[in-house]
Amino acid sequence: MSLTIREGEPIRFSLASPSPLPPGLLAHTHHVFEQACAGVQSSEPAVNDLHTLSLVGRARTEVDGPWLREQLRGPAIALKVDAAMVTGAMATDGPGLIVTDVDSTFIANEVIEMLAGAAGSEEQVREITSRAMAGELDFAASLRERVATLSGVEQSVFEQAAARVIVHPGARELIGAVHGRGGAFGLVSGGFHEVVDQFAAPLGVDRILANRLEVDDRRLTGRTSGQIIDGAAKTAAVRQWASDLGVELDRVVAMGDGANDLGMMEISGLSVAFCAKPIVLERADAAITVPRLDILIALLGWDAEGVK
DSSP states (O other), X not given: OOSEEOTXXXXXXXXXXXXXXXXXXXXXXXXXXXXXXXXEEEEOOOOTTOEEEEEEEEESSOEEHHHHHHHHHHHHHHTTOEEEEEETHXXXXXXXXXXXXXXXXXXXXXXXXXXXXXXXXXXXXXXXXXHHHTTSSOHHHHHHHHHHTTTTOBTTHHHHHHHHOOBOTTHHHHHHHHHHTTOEEEEEEEEEHHHHHHHHGGGTOOEEEEEOEEEETTEEEEEEOSOOOOHHHHHHHHHHHHHHHTOOGGGEEEEESSGGGHHHHHTSSEEEEESOOHHHHHHOSEEEOSSOTTHHHHHTTOOOTTOO
């Protein structure tokens, strides 16, 4: 979202929650939005078991974007209601590309911790992962340290981990919603293709970028193979995929939970903090605090495909 919203520029603000939206929040949201925007239209996007509101209008005058976002989003977050503000083409046309992180975003697990369980290093790896996601450690260095603990583990651990992965609810609905509107869906992961590909392909994910683990004689060597997928690699992938698809960056959604997601979030038209670390929540345009991926459908002002 740009820092300054020009007069006449489209703005959309949306709320979503599994619980009824508080009347005071609804009144505040309408008041602030209608003070800032003309020609306001209101809808309640239909997404299973969610209470929703989506307002769209055009800025009456030039507006300080971060100030308006905080005026609208702050009270919602305080009341544990998920919220998003978007401007420009994203407000009227929605995204042409949605890209999300995988571990603790698209899925409930941290795959490297699952692999480390087979090596007896799960607690050590969990502590390093937590510090890396909070931005306290260099991601590439921390990944090498964690992967080194996997040396000697049998290759069969990939299938065992994939069978235990819990994909967050609403994944299929979110992918179907963006596909139904002509867009694409991608995953960028500091995890590993050997596991991610197994659950992503059946869901219709269009593009995947992840690390690869080196294997020798059917055992992990404790090293990665090829480029390490850190924050810079995720950002580069978002740029490249958008270019390949002919989608402007202001019509890209990037969603994640950790510090290594901030780069791709900052270049995208809508950044979404998903059950995120404080450093990510503070800087994101949108906040999803309930682990349901289909909440993003409502925050875009869309109805879910095939909603009952």
